[in-house]
Amino acid sequence: MLQVEHLSKSYGKGKRRKPVLHDINLTVGKGELVGIVGESGSGKSTLARLIMQLEPVDEGKISFLGSDNFYASNQIVFQNATAALNPSWTVRNILREPLRMMKRNRDAYISTMLGKVGLEEKHLDRRPSELSGGERQRVNLLRSMLVEPKLLICDEIVSNLDRLIQKEIVELIRQLNRETGMAILFISHDLKIVQHLCDRVYVMEGGRIVEESVKRDGGFSFTHPYSLLLFE
Numbered sequence: 312m313l314q315v316e317h318l319s320k321s322y323g324k325g326k327r328r329k330p331v332l333h334d335i336n337l338t339v340g341k342g343e344l345v346g347i348v349g350e351s352g353s354g355k356s357t358l359a360r361l362i363m364q365l366e367p368v369d370e371g372k373i374s375f376l377g378s379d380n381f382y383a384s385n386q387i388v389f390q391n392a393t394a395a396l397n398p399s400w401t402v403r404n405i406l407r408e409p410l411r412m413m414k415r416n417r418d419a420y421i422s423t424m425l426g427k428v429g430l431e432e433k434h435l436d437r438r439p440s441e442l443s444g445g446e447r448q449r450v451n452l453l454r455s456m457l458v459e460p461k462l463l464i465c466d467e468i469v470s471n472l473d474r475l476i477q478k479e480i481v482e483l484i485r486q487l488n489r490e491t492g493m494a495i496l497f498i499s500h501d502l503k504i505v506q507h508l509c510d511r512v513y514v515m516e517g518g519r520i521v522e523e524s525v526k527r528d529g530g531f532s533f534t535h536p537y538s539l540l541l542f543e
């Protein structure tokens with residue numbers, strides 16, 4: 312459903328020009344759980360921003376198959392939930408916002424969805440500062456989920472959370488993928504999590520995809536030296 316072909320991106324002009332992505336090719340199938348791993352600065356978030364059309368590409372093509380409304384079909388969740396949520400709004404208003412086109416039963420729908428991400432009614436009247444980091448990320452996730460996207464991009468969404476909460480959110484992602492059938496592109500530098508969660512993974516190094524691996528018998532196998540180093 313997502314197809315990225317020969318994508319390249321540089322920042323800066325003239326002598327300052329700095330290539331960040333080189334000839335990226337990737338796909339995400341319907342309902343697939345795909346990972347992208349790579350060290351800091353390898354270009355993962357840049358790739359995510361380009362896919363979400365938050366920035367123009369230099370070269371290459373990004374296509375979405377079978378999605379008519381780009382903004383309703385594709386959602387992204389970022390690492391920093393605090394920055395993503397309006398601090399002066401209550402959770403209720405944050406969650407109502409993506410549903411503004413919905414005329415009726417908005418609050419009933421929000422109520423039924425709350426439980427799916429492990430939140431309760433009592434959280435609705437709070438502001439983001441009155442939530443824990445894990446709860447904030449659940450609100451962030453739910454906000455993106457309410458429009459029932461076909462593709463959800465998660466960019467380091469568990470990186471600032473402690474291990475236990477990480478585990479809960481990762482299980483939540485898996486469950487949402489199973490229940491709703493939405494495809495997920497899960498970006499992380501945490502190999503353990505990606506290995507646990509994803510069916511297929513791309514390894515990025517210095518703006519290139521150096522290897523792709525499909526999970527077999529519960530694990531990935533790699534041949535590229537950089538992947539071996541990462542997954543060692």
Ligand SMILES: Nc1ncnc2c1ncn2[C@@H]1O[C@H](COP(=O)(O)OP(=O)(O)OP(=O)(O)O)[C@@H](O)[C@H]1O
Binds near residue numbers: 356
């Ligand atoms: N707007 C920008 N202008 C100039 N350079 C940028 C810009 N955004 C990113 N870069 C550079 O592009 C490179 C890739 O950054 P990116 O944020 O995509 O990496 P990342 O893989 O997401 O890293 P991390 O794991 O730390 O989040 C870095 O060298 C970064 O400095």
Ligand SMILES: [Mg+2]
Binds near residue numbers: 355357
């Ligand atoms: Mg990043």
